[in-house]
Structures are given as C-alpha cells and as structure tokens.
Amino acid sequence: MNLFTRFENAFMPNYGVPPIALARGEGTRVWDAEGRQYLDFIAGLATSSLGHAHPALVEAVSAQVATIAHTSNLFLHEPEVRLAERLLDLLNAPARVFFANSGTEANEAAYKLALKYGRREGRSYFVAAENGFHGRTIGALSLTGKRAIRDQFGPFPVEVRFVPYGDADALKEAVTGDCIAVFLEPTQGEAGVVPPPAGYFESAREICDSTGALLVADEIQSAIGRTGHWFAHQADGVTPDILTLAKGLGGGLPIGACVGFGDAGRLFEKGDHGSTFGGNPVSCAAALAVLDTVDLDHVKSVAARLRTGLESVRHPLLKGVRGRGLWLAAVLTDDRSAQVQQAAAHAGFLVNAVQPDAVRIAPPLIVTAEEVDALVAALPAILTEAAG
Template structure:
C-alpha cells in the first residue's frame, strides 16, 4: 500500500465535501484504529533522511528529538539499512533456544566498551523498560527486596520498572506496584546514605534524569552511590537507557566518575531505530539470573543485534563521539548566548540538552517550533528537550539557533 504525500481529498459528509490534507486523513484513521495512549499525533511522518523527516503533506522538519534519543544515526542511514537488510535476508529470528553470531558479537562488543574490572555478561531485551525489568529481577535474586530509587526518575512503564520510577502521576494509576521501593531526592548523597542499609538489594540511578527535564547528577554523586552500595553489599544499577551509546559524547555517561556499576541498562540509541535493549551484569550480578529465571522471545534476535553492531561501528568509524561533544557545546553555547529573557539556563551534556524557560510555556514553544519546521520536546512545562541524531552538524544546529529568537519572542507574549 502506498503512502499518500502532499495531496488532498474530499471527505464525504463535510460541508461542500471539504478538502482535507493527507495528514488530516491519516490522523482520522489513527484515531479510529489505535488506542488513545499518546493523544492526537502532532504530524504523520512518511519519510526520513539524515536529520530530516517529512510529513504526509510534504513538509520537512529538522528532527531535534531523534525519536526520543533513539535515532542515533538519523534516518535511513546507509550502513544501518544495508546491515539490517543483509541480516534479514540471511537469518531473521531463531528464538532463545538457539544463539546467533550477531547476538554473541554484540554482547562481546558492549562488554569491551565498558571494560569493567570484573567479568560481565549481557541479557538482551526489546526495550529500555524491559532492560530495567531484568535489572529489577536481578536485584530480587540477591535475596533482599528493598530498592532505593530517585524522585523524578523514569525507568519505564512495565510494573517493576514503574515501581522504580519516581513520577507519581504515572505510577499512582497502576498501584499497587511491586513493593519495597523507596524514593529519595535525586542528587542528594546524604539522603541516599540515610536510605541505604544492610537490607537494601539495589540502588538505581540515571546519570542524567532525562524525563525529569534533563537534570544532570551533581559531580561526585554517582561515585558516592558506588561507595554507599559497596559498603552495604547492595547492587548499584545505572540506567543509561537514554544517556548511553554516545548520547553525551561518551559511550556511557557514568564513566565520567570512573565507577563500574553492578548492573547497567541500555536501549534507545543502541539499535538506531531498531528495537533493542540490554541489561549488563558485572561480577556476581552477572550470574544472578540463571536458566528459567528470566527470558524473552525476541530479545537479541539477529536483526536487532546486527543493527546494534552497525550503530556501534558507525559511531566509532565516523568519530561521532567527538562530533557530539563539539556540536553539543555549540548548540548549548548558542542558546545561552542569545541572551533572551525567556531562557533561564541550558543544561545537559553532549546532545542531550534542555533549556528552561522563564514561564511554563514549553508546549507552546514546541508547537511553534513544529510549525516552523523543527521537532523539539516540551519535557516539562518550563523546559524544552533536545536529543537529535548524533550526526547533527553545526550548520543544522545553526538552523535552529537562527529560528529560536522568534520562537522565544512569541511565547514571551504568552506569559
């Protein structure tokens, strides 16, 4: 079935058989066929190339969200397309009764990138929430049940991951959740120290809280968490679902504090748009899940694993980590140097950034940006998140920087 592009059609029943756009037609069909879990889609996208996408009416947008930090290589990257195509033509799925070469090679490559002082092992999943669900079950296998997480954290929407998530608005409708999780203020090492005891199974933290508005952890916080957990024999789980795989200009954000977690979760950017996640265990944590204790049908299938290998290869081959650091600095500095009264600050690292506004008008700014041809995310009422593909260029960043003053002027009038 072909996808319409830049066309209109008459809709029976509307006055004068009114003309509507392709986007309107697809949006109507969306509303009739899909559960209303995400609300009305802002646009219906039909094509992508590099850092740009096009909607059903032919309009082009600079994608500064990257599918929520997923499309690390942008859209239709030649290496990813060719790798996935070749793998699917060779071996697509085999179930977890069998292994495949891409699965083994990707696990080895991830462990090489971490270079932990203790041996590690990998459990592949389909998403970040499943990787965190596996981490939750690893924590339970210690024989302890208490887990300490952070307020404002987001670890996913399955029941175990949701129990660790520190956002009451999305937790409370599904309670009772698995018990034993307590939440402490993020970034407060003293609060963490007071909450962790000899009954604690694990502490779970993000190096940067993406869904809380891109809030980086204070310097030394993760190192303090490592010391606290080690003292009490608890696991340290680091959630790098959003920050990992080069997003901050490092392979993994936690390495800036020179620590090794017991459990590490990654997803999003690992597959470059192909669903995949991974839960890595190190030392004793690597062996807490044995045969029959956990599983997945699609996790680590050959196509997803091949996609992961292609993404890691492209990041290394094209020196994208250096590019992320350089373009990220340029983008953050450029927003700050606008000197606009609506911009309070810019925070984050690499190409995971947010700028906070002087009023809770982020949704209006994001809407205006979309109309102007830019995809950004109002991650909080007063904060706009940027998580573009890792291939974003300075010139593309400048497109947004050039348009931003007018967008800010518009929302300034809404205060």
C-alpha cells in the first residue's frame, strides 16, 4: 500500500490527499518520496523562513531539546524570556507578549483580549475585512471574512461586521463608539496576497483612535522579514494595539504570539488565558535562531529581483504581479491557478494556487538570486502548459 493510500485511510478528509509526499529538504530544495527534487517557493505557507535543515535551526533545536524540551506554563525558562525581549526590542514600543502554538491561537488570544476590553467599555461588535483570513477556531473563524469556510459553523458568539478590504470610507462608516476592535491583515494572504491602497492602515489607525476601538494587526504571514521588514505595519508607520504573529517566527517549529501594546498589554489578568505548550523551550529556541539569521537586506534585494523578473514575463495567462517582499502572487487572466501549480511541480518548482486566479510565491527568506532567476526563466513554459 503506497503512502497516499495510507494517508487517505488514516486521516479525516478535510485536506483531501496532497499530490506530493515530501521526504526531506535542504536549503530551498526539497525531495519527494520518489527522490524527485523541487525548488520550494511555498516555504510551508510562508513558514520555513530559513528553508530546510538550516544549520542555525538544527543546532538551536538540537541543543534545546537535549537540555529541556517542555516546562508547561507552571515554570518559566530562559528561551521564552529572551524571545519576548527580542520581539519587544524589534517592535521598539512598550508592549507585553503571550506565546501560543499557532496563528489561529494567537488570533484567538487577540480576540479574547479585545473582548475583555469591549465588555469593560460596554462595546458590542467587531469589524473585519471581507475575504480576510484569521484562522479556523471559533473565535478566529468568526473574524474570517470567507463565507465558504465560515457560514456553516455559525452562529458565532459576537457580532462581526465585514467591510471591503482597502476601503477606508466603508471602514469609517462601520466603526462607531460601540465597536470593540478592527481586525485587519496588512496584506491579505489567503485572499491572494492582496496589499491595501497606500494610506489604508494610517486611516484605520485614525478611525480607531477617534472611536476608541482597538486596532488588531494580523501579521501571521506578513511578519518576521517576509515583506522586507520585521513587521509589515512598520513600513506603514502604524503601531497597532494588538499584533499577532506565527508562521515564519518559528522557521517550521510551531509557535504563535499575541502582543498587546500599551494598555492592551495589561488587559489579561492572572488566569484569564493560558496554553500548555505556548512558549515551549524548543520552539522559542527555533524562533531565536530565525531572528538571529534572517537578513533583511538580502530579503529586500532578492525580493526586488524576483518582482522585476516576474513583471518582465509576457504571457497571455499572466495578468500581473502583486504583493510585498518575498510574498507575491502571480495574477492570472483565467482561473487556472491549479493548473499552474501542477505545471510548476512538473518543472521542479513548488508554488501555491492560493485563489483560482492567483498563484502564491513565497520562498524561504534565504532564497538566492540564481534560484529566483530559475523560476522566472521557467515561468513562460509553465504558463503555457497550464493554459493547455
């Protein structure tokens, strides 16, 4: 019985059966169970910041798991304190940190943090963006503006009003003195790597300031160098009230973080929230290795090369390119992203059909100029195969 059949027989069907079984990785390259090599331009959904088997990550994780692998939240340990301090240093603002295990858990913590504020202040509803994605647990899902994955699990415990992403006028109309918080992604990831218009986050900050609503920045995908900045909101010159992190922070190890700025960092009281595995020593050691290793200058340089290369491709199926840093989408003229993903795999490249007309390109942050050039050179033939 092959691995795909064993997977299908053992797992719930929510993922279907993935088309490729990966066996190992090194740098930006991975090999499937049959020995075929691919250049990885997915990076575990913008998670494997340092690629695969990076020496810094291997050393940090190995040393930590050989020292102490788990403590629970009944005890503190050096790696979690160092990581929290490091994040606060990079954020350069007064804040407090809560560690979780994933993005949805980080957003769940942010949801509870905001809810406590709202109930204290007598506020009643949230505002979030259409097509936004914040996770699949009930609190995070209630803030997710994708009806196909949301509606079947309602009703939800708190009212959420959805507005078109990037429309500052609609946001202003929706946010009143009764609004608890506004949840926004600096760029919408699962919607197809959709950046907002210039000035949108500044407007969101002003709207929240004028009404007393909290501004929550979901940077599960966009942070830790992915856009060429440690945090995408820094490029907009905006500080949120609450920030959520995950994915690239652990470089492939499970970790999430909810950061509360100023007064928001003191809303939780003892016993209000917790996590058995949150702040795990091994995951914190991995995150510290990521922060020590990511080179923002390299990210900016190779990201500019990737974007310029993609924009130079002329093909009837390619409409354009959007996104920020090493987090881009090739936008198509037809709903052929699944075919592009398949054709790219045939050519030895892993990309992601994030939307029917958009292909996500998010390589490890260590990707080289030569590897970027290889994808660009292969893209016309990939598109031609996908076009059928």
